[in-house]
Amino acid sequence: xxxxxxxxxxxxxxxxxxxxxxxxxxxxxxxxxxxxxxxxxxxxxxxxxxxxxxxxxxxxxxxxxxxxxxxxxxxxxxxxxxxxxxxxxxxxxxxxxxxxxxxxxxxxxxxxxxxxxxxxxxxxxxxxxxxxxxxxxxxxxxxxxxxxxxxxxxxxxxxxxxxxxxxxxxxxxxxxxxxxxxxxxxxxxxxxxxxxxxxxxxxxxxxxxxxxxxxxxxxxxxxxxxxxxxxxxx
Amino acid sequence: xxxxxxxxxxxxxxxxxxxxxxxxxxxxxxxxxxxxxxxxxxxxxxxxxxxxxxxxxxxxxxxxxxxxxxxxxxxxxxxxxxxxxxxxxxxxxxxxxxxxxxxxxxxxxxxxxxxxxxxxxxxxxxxxxxxxxxxxxxxxxxxxxxxxxxxxxxxxxxxxxxxxxxxxxxxxxxxxxxxxxxxxxxxxxxxxxxxxxxxxxxxxxxxxxxxxxxxxxxxxxxxxxxxxxxxxxx
Numbered sequence: 001x002x003x004x005x006x007x008x009x010x011x012x013x014x015x016x017x018x019x020x021x022x023x024x025x026x027x028x029x030x031x032x033x034x035x036x037x038x039x040x041x042x043x044x045x046x047x048x049x050x051x052x053x054x055x056x057x058x059x060x061x062x063x064x065x066x067x068x069x070x071x072x073x074x075x076x077x078x079x080x081x082x083x084x085x086x087x088x089x090x091x092x093x094x095x096x097x098x099x100x101x102x103x104x105x106x107x108x109x110x111x112x113x114x115x116x117x118x119x120x121x122x123x124x125x126x127x128x129x130x131x132x133x134x135x136x137x138x139x140x141x142x143x144x145x146x147x148x149x150x151x152x153x154x155x156x157x158x159x160x161x162x163x164x165x166x167x168x169x170x171x172x173x174x175x176x177x178x179x180x181x182x183x184x185x186x187x188x189x190x191x192x193x194x195x196x197x198x199x200x201x202x203x204x205x206x207x208x209x210x211x212x213x214x215x216x217x218x219x220x221x222x223x224x225x226x227x228x229x230x231x232x233x234x
Numbered sequence: 235x236x237x238x239x240x241x242x243x244x245x246x247x248x249x250x251x252x253x254x255x256x257x258x259x260x261x262x263x264x265x266x267x268x269x270x271x272x273x274x275x276x277x278x279x280x281x282x283x284x285x286x287x288x289x290x291x292x293x294x295x296x297x298x299x300x301x302x303x304x305x306x307x308x309x310x311x312x313x314x315x316x317x318x319x320x321x322x323x324x325x326x327x328x329x330x331x332x333x334x335x336x337x338x339x340x341x342x343x344x345x346x347x348x349x350x351x352x353x354x355x356x357x358x359x360x361x362x363x364x365x366x367x368x369x370x371x372x373x374x375x376x377x378x379x380x381x382x383x384x385x386x387x388x389x390x391x392x393x394x395x396x397x398x399x400x401x402x403x404x405x406x407x408x409x410x411x412x413x414x415x416x417x418x419x420x421x422x423x424x425x426x427x428x429x430x431x432x433x434x435x436x437x438x439x440x441x442x443x444x445x446x447x448x449x450x451x452x453x454x455x456x457x458x459x460x461x462x463x464x465x466x467x468x
Contacts, residue, residue, distance in 0.1 A: 113396070114392065118349045121348065122309060146397070158348065161385050
């Protein structure tokens with residue numbers, strides 16, 4: 001697994017409720033004590049993702065005082081995304097260009113990850129955490145500039161110069177170079193509880209299987225030769 | 235005045251309600267169309283600062299659809315500052331070390347400016363702004379790492395790599411190299427409405443004159459040889 005952070009120090013895992021951050025959290029929890037941070041921002045499936053967060057925090061036995069759920073109202077007020085603006089529809093996967101390079105996906109939430117990591121940095125300064133773990137995946141990053149490795153390099157520089165934590169706090173991206181099917185396989189090796197996660201952008205009762213996020217998830221499980229444990233509408 | 239941004243493009247002015255951002259906004263408004271962004275975060279004098287924002291937006295005739303007020307609940311939930319945690323008292327100015335270099339002021343709000351600028355970047359992506367103006371002052375920055383020039387350099391890099399705006403959006407710090415008394419003098423030259431601003435960390439009815447922020451403000455007006463137009467408790 002490698003030492004993703006100093007095991008003597010507390011780590012903050014960003015836990016969206018999806019499978020990438022579930023694996024990142026599983027890795028962080030193996031390395032030492034973890035706090036879990038979840039962010040809602042008025043996205044369509046916020047309640048279901050929050051439930052996934054609570055289920056994951058319970059699974060990993062995170063103490064109540066090391067769980068934080070924050071609502072970023074600014075992102076829903078600002079809109080500009082199919083996830084936060086009900087007047088913009090979530091594209092079905094057959095409407096998503098195969099190569100999104102350069103084109104902005106309707107589901108891009110402007111600069112979202114900067115808000116999420118800033119929240120983690122503020123919390124890290126107060127609770128004394130030494131690392132922040134995020135489940136960003138470069139494979140998805142063509143259309144999401146705030147998922148690129150360069151973004152995290154730049155953010156670490158920002159923390160180094162702009163916080164009291166300085167260089168003693170780092171953002172880590174343990175799954176950034178993995179394909180989604182590698183994430184499935186490694187998750188199984190580590191007993192990551194994918195059955196508790198949620199990925200669908202559209203529905204909260206059962207996954208719709210129609211949006212880009214469902215597509216990527218289903219394809220990853222198929223490529224790994226494993227059945228996705230969550231329910232889908234038939 | 236110089237060209238702080240491309241006058242053909244909309245600028246977002248971060249307007250806290252204090253005198254530094256009042257001058258930065260006055261400069262931005264001279265250069266072209268401006269949107270005003272104000273952030274509350276559960277700080278002690280949030281209501282009075284919000285009033286100052288509304289008064290300034292009215293003074294500069296900012297259209298309603300180009301005003302945004304956002305509450306960053308995460309900063310009050312996380313605490314760790316005398317401004318957001320009622321159990322930590324605001325130091326009187328005689329308790330503030332003359333040289334704060336290296337020591338964290340009780341009024342430091344962890345990584346606050348990163349949240350504020352991230353909010354502005356998200357909004358800029360949606361409304362198409364080309365610059366963000368913040369009234370950070372390096373003179374104050376010994377104890378506030380998120381007010382240092384290096385922080386803004388690092389943030390511009392983050393925007394360049396991590397947003398769709400890329401290099402077409404820049405954070406500008408028009409008053410960062412000025413002393414507080416130079417800010418007073420330039421504000422008078424530009425008719426910046428300092429009578430509408432608020433600086434006190436403690437009180438909302440009249441400025442208390444006891445906190446570090448009042449001290450800096452009063453000293454600046456005294457050095458500039460001008461009477462501060464806002465009311466103080468006697």
